[in-house]
Amino acid sequence: xxxxxxxxxxxxxxxxxxxxxxxxxxxxxxxxxxxxxxxxxxxxxxxxxxxxxxxxxxxxxxxxxxxxxxxxxxxxxxxxxxxxxxxxxxxxxxxxxxxxxxxxxxxxxxxxxxxxxxxxxxxxxxxxxxxxxxxxxxxxxxxxxxxxxxxxxxxxxxxxxxxxxxxxxxx
Amino acid sequence: xxxxxxxxxxxxxxxxxxxxxxxxxxxxxxxxxxxxxxxxxxxxxxxxxxxxxxxxxxxxxxxxxxxxxxxxxxxxxxxxxxxxxxxxxxxxxxxxxxxxxxxxxxxxxxxxxxxxxxxxxxxxxxxxxxxxxxxxxxxxxxxxxxxxxxxxxxxxxxxxxxxxxxxxxx
Numbered sequence: 001x002x003x004x005x006x007x008x009x010x011x012x013x014x015x016x017x018x019x020x021x022x023x024x025x026x027x028x029x030x031x032x033x034x035x036x037x038x039x040x041x042x043x044x045x046x047x048x049x050x051x052x053x054x055x056x057x058x059x060x061x062x063x064x065x066x067x068x069x070x071x072x073x074x075x076x077x078x079x080x081x082x083x084x085x086x087x088x089x090x091x092x093x094x095x096x097x098x099x100x101x102x103x104x105x106x107x108x109x110x111x112x113x114x115x116x117x118x119x120x121x122x123x124x125x126x127x128x129x130x131x132x133x134x135x136x137x138x139x140x141x142x143x144x145x146x147x148x149x150x151x152x153x154x155x156x157x158x159x160x161x162x163x164x165x166x167x168x169x170x171x
Numbered sequence: 172x173x174x175x176x177x178x179x180x181x182x183x184x185x186x187x188x189x190x191x192x193x194x195x196x197x198x199x200x201x202x203x204x205x206x207x208x209x210x211x212x213x214x215x216x217x218x219x220x221x222x223x224x225x226x227x228x229x230x231x232x233x234x235x236x237x238x239x240x241x242x243x244x245x246x247x248x249x250x251x252x253x254x255x256x257x258x259x260x261x262x263x264x265x266x267x268x269x270x271x272x273x274x275x276x277x278x279x280x281x282x283x284x285x286x287x288x289x290x291x292x293x294x295x296x297x298x299x300x301x302x303x304x305x306x307x308x309x310x311x312x313x314x315x316x317x318x319x320x321x322x323x324x325x326x327x328x329x330x331x332x333x334x335x336x337x338x339x340x341x
Contacts, residue, residue, distance in 0.1 A: 005181070008181040008182075011181075012181055012184055015185055018188075018192055019192050022199075043217045043321050043322065043323045044321070044322065044323055044324070128304060129301075130326075131327065132328045134326050135210070135326075152299055152304040152326060153304070154305055171324075
């Protein structure tokens with residue numbers, strides 16, 4: 001019986017030792033920091049190129065412009081001042097993978113290969129849910145030599161394109 | 172007799188230590204996954220002007236958002252520029268930007284832009300938080316465009332920090 005008590009004491013000493021190590025790890029641990037590179041060219045400027053609009057929702061990138069043979073993913077409502085683009089119902093539920101940035105076969109990578117960066121710049125219309133991913137999107141676009149502009153939109157705000165509105169330049 | 176008294180006590184101690192250790196391990200693992208994210212902004216001068224940063228965001232319990240001048244001067248390369256930024260920050264502080272409603276703060280901010288902002292030395296770079304999208308579009312963007320001030324802007328998620336450095340400066 002005394003042997004078992006001795007083993008118990010050894011176990012306890014070992015456990016206390018582990019606890020002390022964990023306690024020190026807790027106190028002296030270094031904060032985990034992840035660095036994300038921001039854009040380098042700061043000022044918005046106008047360039048003599050055509051633009052190609054992309055909507056950013058979460059980590060999905062959807063082409064708004066239906067030129068270049070891309071399917072229309074938006075219903076267009078004509079107004080006196082211009083037009084409103086409304087995303088087709090359940091688009092991301094039905095065809096999410098097609099727009100998923102992390103899918104290398106997604107339409108975004110197709111656009112980067114197909115468009116000529118000396119003729120076009122990309123304009124991202126970014127919803128708040130896409131803020132976490134935007135810097136990654138831009139990094140890839142710049143790797144493909146594209147100039148990039150962006151403008152924020154509220155989560156449910158309609159995409160309005162007005163002839164009286166603001167031109168979005170590159171940054 | 173000895174083991175009948177000692178063992179339950181030791182078992183209890185072991186159990187308590189085990190539970191405590193488990194909590195610490197869980198906490199360490201969870202904090203490992205919730206790493207702090209820092210957006211490293213590498214700004215550059217523009218026609219000899221240096222960037223100053225304004226954050227658009229909404230505070231809790233606030234109906235509309237604020238535009239807040241970032242008063243961190245460390246990235247500026249010389250004493251004069253640091254002093255100029257300091258003066259601009261002091262002006263906003265003295266005017267009580269932090270003590271007024273968001274609506275009044277925008278009147279003060281416009282006043283600052285028209286009277287105190289040194290547009291020959293600085294340009295404005297806006298960091299837009301998700302909660303600040305609306306205020307950027309309704310207030311700051313039209314205000315800066317009205318005054319023909321060149322600017323840049325960048326999205327930054329709500330919980331990210333940022334660090335600023337100038338290209339070419341260490």
